Amino acid sequence: MNPAPRPLPHPYTGRFAPSPTGPLHAGSLVAALASWLDARAHGGRWLVRIEDVDTPRCPPGADALVLSQLAACQLLPDEAPTWQSRRGALYAAALERLVAAGHAYPCACSRSEIALAQAADPTQRHGELVYPGTCRNGLHGRRARAWRLRTDRAAPVAWQDRRLGPQQQDVQGAVGDFVLRRADGLWAYQLAVVVDDAAQGITDVVRGADLADNTPRQILLQRALGLPSPRYLHTPLVLAADGEKLSKQNGAQALDLRDPAAALQAAAGRLGLPQAAGSPAERLACWTAAWAAVGTACGPAHEPL
Numbered sequence: 001m002n003p004a005p006r007p008l009p010h011p012y013t014g015r016f017a018p019s020p021t022g023p024l025h026a027g028s029l030v031a032a033l034a035s036w037l038d039a040r041a042h043g044g045r046w047l048v049r050i051e052d053v054d055t056p057r058c059p060p061g062a063d064a065l066v067l068s069q070l071a072a073c074q075l076l077p078d079e080a081p082t083w084q085s086r087r088g089a090l091y092a093a094a095l096e097r098l099v100a101a102g103h104a105y106p107c108a109c110s111r112s113e114i115a116l117a118q119a120a121d122p123t124q125r126h127g128e129l130v131y132p133g134t135c136r137n138g139l140h141g142r143r144a145r146a147w148r149l150r151t152d153r154a155a156p157v158a159w160q161d162r163r164l165g166p167q168q169q170d171v172q173g174a175v176g177d178f179v180l181r182r183a184d185g186l187w188a189y190q191l192a193v194v195v196d197d198a199a200q201g202i203t204d205v206v207r208g209a210d211l212a213d214n215t216p217r218q219i220l221l222q223r224a225l226g227l228p229s230p231r232y233l234h235t236p237l238v239l240a241a242d243g244e245k246l247s248k249q250n251g252a253q254a255l256d257l258r259d260p261a262a263a264l265q266a267a268a269g270r271l272g273l274p275q276a277a278g279s280p281a282e283r284l285a286c287w288t289a290a291w292a293a294v295g296t297a298c299g300p301a302h303e304p305l
């Protein structure tokens, strides 16, 4: 078990940041419950941010549905939710700062060009598409499509996860210079999440372990923008029958909220919390006390990154 987190100078502020690509399912409820419990156990605030920057993937009404599912589980934010689709000016200002400081550059490459360059490099023929840095030294007359962060630091990014322990990643080698603004003009998750976590004073990010390997990219961006890094805790995933992370693609069912207490109990079980009785509010109070007693719950780390 990792030691309880050190107190930060700012009051604890946590958040749940769902992408409203559909209703919440059993896996997303685990992340929502863990972030809510961690905030309550620290006597902190808990915010909800609708991460709808990828608007084409967000069907109308899914945001309202997610908020109503949270409310049915008594996971109620301390402030009105925010929508990333309304915060583009903040992301534009951050990109401008990165460009002015030489941290970001325009890129003309299409996905298929990157895949071709990778296939031609015998050291890079693994699954993930790693940007080879083609446009790092200029567009050479080609048209800018996207904007990328320059990741030419030799040292790997090291960070401490509150559940998974010490982590590190060579971002340059693992993903290369990554996208900040996409070729279709949409803001990339990495930039939006870093800008918003800082703007909202988030001290603790508690989210699913599938996002753990995004953390080093976010830390690089925080450093480039001169922003503080929050603490991170990545929660256990709920796996589908095929052993993959539960997602809409492998048939995750929307949460059945005819019995919110049962849905919460299942999520709590995944976090290593005890059986509790009563209404959602009564169970939440019991789990908050259990979470506070040990610093985090979640049990031992068992998912590889």
Ligand code: GLU
Pocket (backbone or CB within 6 Å): 016, 017, 018, 019, 051, 193, 206, 207, 211
């Ligand atoms: N919007 C992301 C998702 O729904 C979560 C991002 C985060 O918590 O940083 O998977």
